[in-house]
Amino acid sequence: MLSKKKFKSEMRQRLREKYAMEIEDASSQELFNVLGSVIKAYYSDSWRQSWKSYLANEDKQVYYFSIEFLPGKMLKSNLLNLGILDVVSEGLAEMEIDLEDLANVEKDMALGNGGLGRLASCFMDSIASCGLPGNGNGIRYDYGLFKQRFVDGYQVELPDEWLSSGNVWEVRKESKAVDIQFSGDVWMVPDEEGHLKPVYKNQRILRAVPYDTAMIGYQNKRVNTMRLWGIEIPTSEEEKYTSIQDRRQFEDLTAVLYPDDSNERGRLVRLAQEYFFVSAGVQSILRYYLKLKKPLSCLSEYVAIHINDTHPALCVPEMMRLLLDEHGLSWEQAWEITVKVMSYTNHTIMAEALEKWPIHLMRSLLPRMYQIIEEIDRRFVEKKKLAYGSDLVERTRIIQNDQVHMAHLAIIGSHSTNGVAKLHSELLKQVVLHDFYEIYPERFNNKTNGIAERRWMQLANEPLSHVLDKHIKKSWRKNPEDLRLLLNYLDDPQVLKELAAAKLQNKEALARYIKETTGIKVLPTAIFDVQIKRLHAYKRQLLNLLHILKLYFELKENPDTAIHPRVFIFGAKAAPSYTYAKAIIKVINEVGNMINNDPAIGDRLKVVFLENYNVSLAERIIPAADVSEQISLASKEASGTSNMKLMLNGAITIATLDGANIEIRDAVGEDNIVIFGLTEQEVYAYYENQDYSALKIYEESPVLQKILNAFVDGTIPNIEFEGREIFDSLIKYNDEYFLLRDFDAYCQAQAKINEWYQDPQQWQQKSLINIANAGRFSADDTVLRYAEDIWQLNPVLKAAEKEPR
Template sequence: MQKMDVSQFKDRYKKKFQERFAFNYENATKQEQFVALGHLVKDLYSSDWKETVDTYQENKQKQVYYFSMEFLPGRMLKSNLLNLGILDVVQEGLAELGLDLDEVASGEMDPALGNGGLGRLASCFMDSLASTGLPGNGNGIRYRYGLFKQKFIDGHQIELPENWLRNGNVWEVRRENKAVTVRFGGQVSLEPDNEGNMHVTYHNTQNILAVPYDTAMVGYQNGTVNNLRLWSAEIPYGEEYLFPTEEERNGVKQITEYLYPDDSNYEGLLLRLKQEYFFSSAGVQSVVRYFKQLNLDWSYLPDKIAIHINDTHPTLAIPELMRILMDEEGLSWEQAWEITKKTISYTNHTILQEAMERWSIDMMNLLLPRITQIIMEINRRHIEKKTPLYGEDLTNRTAIVANGEIKMANLAIIGSHSINGVAKLHTNILINHTLHDFYLMYPNKFNNKTNGVTMRRWLQISNPGLTDLLDETIGTEWKTNANDIILLKAYAEDKEVLARIDAVKLENKKRFAKYVSEEMDIEIDPNAIFDVQIKRLHAYKRQLLNVLHILDRYQYIKDNPGVDIPKRVFIFGAKAAPSYHYAKQIIKLINAIAEMINNDSSLNDLIKVVFVENYGVSLAELIIPAADVSEQISLAGKEASGTSNMKLMANGALTIATMDGATVEIYDYVGEENIYIFGMSNEEVQKLNAANSYNSREIYEKNPAVKRVLNMLIDGSIPGLEDEGQDIFDSLVKYNDEYYLLKDFDSYINAHKQIDKDFRNRETWNRRALLNIASSGPFSADYTIERYADEIWKLGAQREPEDLI
């Protein structure tokens, strides 16, 4: 890409705007100003995009294809400007044109193509692949609406369509010439030819056209531009007559309409399965088509292609690759199976065996008859091969097919060459408990790859004040080598640097307070402790424990008028799955408490509760730099990794946490004096589970603080609650508190009391914040991706044809 100065940018922007809109940019909406800028930026990287793709193919480089049901990229304008090295030029140029970059950037929709950590991780990985110069591609679904838009009506979560494509998408390119056909339903027959070879014939299938939309993944100032391919379901050209009714045409649209349709009924489950096969099949077909252009023997496929499945959603890529290699390319089962296993690797994101995906054989056979045949044969051969080696019991426990269901995690493990967890604790739990049977069979397949986050978005873009501070104290090498952030430790006793950290944090808190005032009509004090819990709403993540602390603090303040404790603002961001009734009840409870607390003048603003609507990447970019306290309070042994913990520590928040997920590794890096650990360990949780001796009602009866807080849920103390308070109370007392909130309650409250004390000593607090920032480098996604590339995908070690001569 050719560099521009400010004057050149201004000329090009004015020209681009007039080309697209034929009037003056000054009279445009923010969305129109953004569109013109987006197209200008796209022009700047287009030649690098083509050159990167051409270079990979000419050099026959091994490439990884990252299959994920979710990608949560966030707004891409600033990211692209930063990675192109022109963020400052564009900011200055727009200012001279009378425009503000932040306002122009707000014209971009935030694509809600994910539901949390899984999708955000996939997007961080796309950024890191390009920024480390590695040949990597994303493969997913171009949801028309994505995840729902969250609204609060009378405190209840209401789901609205999030039409992120209503004004088009500047960054994507439709590739009709790369479309493929995906088959559903019908019947399959195996028929011999004249030489006795069996051929597969399909009858009465419903054929859907998968059309790819490609988006450039721009590397950080290195000229590499990789590709994210998202598929859209359409009626095949010229076959509209096969879909005569509106219902049939809508059935095609539905495949790529919504992320995670309601799967509480048969129709929703069937649609979910369609989605999973649709993007897996389209992606595998696309990969195979690329490989055939290399004109190599099929045995080289694993040397040129790595397919990585992000959780079990894309597991059907395994039988799909088998289908193509056997049915379309004529390979034997044995050849196809070896190639498939060597090509595919799998990341597990789930600790509980019972939470892993399963599909009804009958549903699978109805929708995907040939894929079902292949899965059944994989299972048959697995049992036949492993029974003599490991015995019937162990082999049957690892079977893919059991009790009328297909276990997708089992298929993913058996059909791949690598299985990784996403934090050391998570991987140890998989090896020793959840997937222990598989570990006995395939010990060499298992490995750990602790998740990471991209510091470009979560520091450089989200927190320019902290970025400037780092540049001026430790230089700029940390931007390409995040481990260099550790150099900040040398300034832990520098009062001037500590004061600057405090000032940067205060400015970020003022920015968020302004948003809360303007958007939510709630006034919060930037000098208060900003206590943040931002993640998917789920019982195991224990937002409810946070709520119990808020109620305990509320009662303490009411009992002690004029008490001298730091002000605290509790900030939540979370969506609940539409069919997750209990999680939605907790949302209603938090909103009811917020209404009660925020309007109680007797509290003297010592507590405020802010629950932001429609939490997503853009709101995270506003909240995370403003956070003082990071809530990572899942029951130990339940959170696979967590990534908000990494983003928050990198921005100088101190973590309050159980020893769960990647927080265990954060603890190792920051040291126990710079983190607030409470609650049971995973080992203690496992012992309590095994003893089956937990009695939450006994805690309720014997602990006055617990009893008083829980009684507030049912005695009318909280206005606006109906059945929610009683149901939540019952979950904790009557149904024995599945996630041990009451067991960890006292420990949690005491940790927060310590935070109150420590926050008053600003210098000590800022030193701890500095040490958290300085310890965040190892959690850069760049390092995570390099470990995947070296240890799983083998992107650096390629077997070339001449090696075998």
């Protein structure tokens, strides 16, 4: 057990060793670096012992391949999971150091964009906390996505130099580096036994060097690894990179997440990026497996590789390449092993988001990969055509229309394909991937997403956590289902009062942050209405904006309109090449400027768009939210996880029946969520009948005419181009995501929110019910279902050594 005395002594000693100075003379950055070093020493033995035990016991391990990880800041999370958060915080305080000051020094790891990366990080936390042998495999980006700034209301992308002060948590392991081959020529020539073998010429060789970060289980002495690959040019290959442009072309592979793929060079970099981390990871896995001295035919008994979305789908042909070319297996042997090892999560319903690569690009950059994919495709067609007919097989083959379909590759080359919410999984089976479901019904399953409630409650919302500890004790910290104990206090006025006080404390903190960062003053007693997620048309931030304009015009026309003061809070990044999404950002910012500076409106309505949405900003916003906006068009959102985080923190959800919103409704009951809008059946009926007319809805609604005309008649300043683009998208191009069809229902739903908030006791009861039922969305339970149903892993510790209920 760590004592404050021992911690303070080690902190002072490490500072002297590292910087030759005393506590009083050190900067916050220096103190943070030293604290990180001390904490690493606390878990290094457990990290080593975990790995040794997996190896000694020959435990099956899962390797979670994801092009994104979004872990957020790790200082307090590591302290919490080690069980020493209070000791360290109090020890630092006795040295007149504020732990929060040091936490603010840490930069968010810029390794992801949104839900995909955050889910992967929640899973890394939960895999370790559930005592499962598992590892992450991704890319160590130099700049990640981008740092978002607003200039005159426009999104501007700046480099996110998150590594400028180093990364205290990572360990560079040069001894585990591997070589990756790109481009060149491949000839298939017979060996002495007449088997065709590849001969490579004029290859470009790059070095993948792993940087390992500890994934600490929650107070269970288990530490897994997130391995991120950095890129280097081997000394032996330097003569091939004679110009700066040559070097940059390959060094850029790990520069940014999602290079702009609107041009050929960008597409080339993205494809090379995907192969780079896949090849490095699969090579590393096989190298580990060979240490076990087991036959390759048993690989699936010791290794599971999970393909998180289509970006790592090249795991399939890369595993085949290694088994065929380097280990001499027959095609049939290699294919059987590969399918047993691989599993795939689909994260989208939208066809345009299912990744495809032009054949010429794949063939030129990854010639051996293309050869193997071509053979997988040929054998699939040959085998399935007799059983399922030409039409279905042609629709499901990997290579078609001069493109390589990566989702098809992942499904055909793995033993499991799962969706991430009940509705999503059903739509995959019945609509999006129905042809594959006809062929492989046994491979399809559902695993509803979950969240790491340790971070999103224990760390992000200490005021609420203290209320829970006081009344339902602390078992919920290890067993989130125990949040249901809170239902015993549904009619307890004191508990409801304390919940309200915790929410107000969080809102006051966010109000201060908003004032400091934007200059906008907001009332903490207003309704904080929050929409935080990637900016995309289907997520319908624009529908939110239309309602804001409706409220604004009503207040202008009738100042006595009875509404509770509202603060509408947005957080979102748009992809750099997604001009329509960036136009929406511009318009939201200009509407905000118009409303926030209108003295006739005062504090009754505010619009705040916070820059550079990331995990740390989410941790500020979510505990303060009263309303959770989950308003995507039904059938478009695979799951969502912000809905779960906001629910956990007591926000009331306003939602369409999309993604995991349906399961939230089932958990809390229809009286504690506000559902509106088209169902997925109604959406598909519009698609089938092709009878949707946005123009007709517009012409029949004076309210919508006033709102939409404001985009083009000068009412909203400084949006001449963007306003026209949005107006045309809704009227001229017929409103692809049915905003106008759902507008009236959405306004009625918002009116219900306003009505509910007028009754503080009723509102707090609904909030309590949401908190109490959030335990079912724990990522711990989700990964245990993956482990049992897909990966066939056994926890090394029984359910993270959970305390008995």
